Amino acid sequence: MSFRATFWGTRGSIPSPGPHTVRYGGNTPCVEVRTADGHLIILDAGTGIRALGRALVDQAAGAPIEADLFLTHAHWDHIQGIPFFSPLFGRGHRLRIWGSASLERSVDQVVRDQMSPVVFPVSFEALAATIEFHSIAEGTPMRGPGYEVTAFALQHPGGALGYRFEPRGAAGGPAGALVYIPDDELAPHPSYHAGPRWRERLTAFVRGASVLIHDAMYTPEEYVACAGWGHSTHQEAVALALAAEVRTLVLFHHDPQRTDEALDRIVTECRTLVQRAGASLEVVAAAEGLTVHT
Ligand SMILES: [Zn+2]
Ligand SMILES: [Zn+2]
Known part of the structure; x- marks a missing residue:
């Protein structure tokens, strides 16, 4: 019993296509x-x-598509693809959208607003698929088909959730868990009121995961100018993965300016850190088309 995760988008903040982001994706x-x-x-x-969406429609060949979409938060870069997800335009498909119960505005409202006529030509009501909105709160495990998911409140402006997925039916223990934390500022910052034990609770949330997908947007030099913007350095992501005894760390939410070559160097640097720590953590950078197994 395990999960298979395939990356379709790896970049933070804004799409960044071009010759310098071909391998890791824009x-x-x-x-x-x-x-x-x-x-x-x-x-x-x-x-x-x-x-x-296009791949799903091709594979389904007319059969109904059903999915659970978990949104970590409603910042543009995490919701802007919804109006372009082609299964939503087909009758008979079903999408359950999960989002934080504690956002200032409900996920339902944010998704509808991004398709209001002022900013988008097609209205939400024109979508033919069945779309349900559900909220998920921190700490209470929720069961879906073949999995159990738990949410954790991260340090990010406006709030964001991290998700931990456990294969349902696995024989005890954390083996096979997948943790997804795309936007998270690991360094303490006065703008968050996460409490003194936040880091300890986060490490417990991640502990023993087979795969941790974590924000690694900045270098330490870049972070100086961006403290409080809600993101982490790759060194901090490695430190969390080591402390939580994770098997594989996938660096994620790459800075739009980061070239493929620069990302190669960051991966090498992370592997050196792991070696120096005498640990066996595997580190890769998320790339479009990459598949990892828990
Ligand atoms: Zn983001
Ligand atoms: Zn964000």
Whole structure:
């Protein structure tokens, strides 16, 4: 019993296509996760979800498509692909959209607003698929087909959730868990009121995961000018993965300016840190088309 995760969008903040981002990709966050029995979970709906939608429609060949879409938060780069997700335009398909219960405005309202006529030509009401909105609160595990999911409140402006997925039916223990934390500021910052034990609770939330997908947007030099913007450095992501004894760390939410070559260097640097720590953590950078297994 395990999960298979495929990356369709890896980039933070804004799509960044071009010759320098060909290998790791320029689309904003979207990850396709399959349970052992093939149930579809989608993590975030950045621009990567457009190509995923086309692939799903092709594979389905007319059969109904059903998925659970988990949104970590409603910043543009995590929802901007929804109006371009082609299964939404087909009758008979079903999408359950999960989002934080504690956002200032409900996910339902944010998704409808991004398709209001002032900013988008097609209204939400024109979508033919069945779309349900559900809220998920921190700490209470929720069961879906072939999985159990728990949410955790992250340090991010406006609030964001991280998700931990456990294969349902696995024989005890944390083996096979997938943790998705795309936007998270690991360094303490006065703008968050996460409490003194936040870091300890986060480490417990991540502990023993087979795969941790974590924000690694900045270098330490860049972070100086961006403290409080809600993101982490790759060194901090490695430190969390080591402390939580994770098997594989996937660096995620790449800075739009980061070239493929610069990302190669960051991966090498992370692997050196792991070696120096005498640990066996595997580190890769998320790339469009990459598949990892828990
Ligand atoms: Zn983001
Ligand atoms: Zn964000």
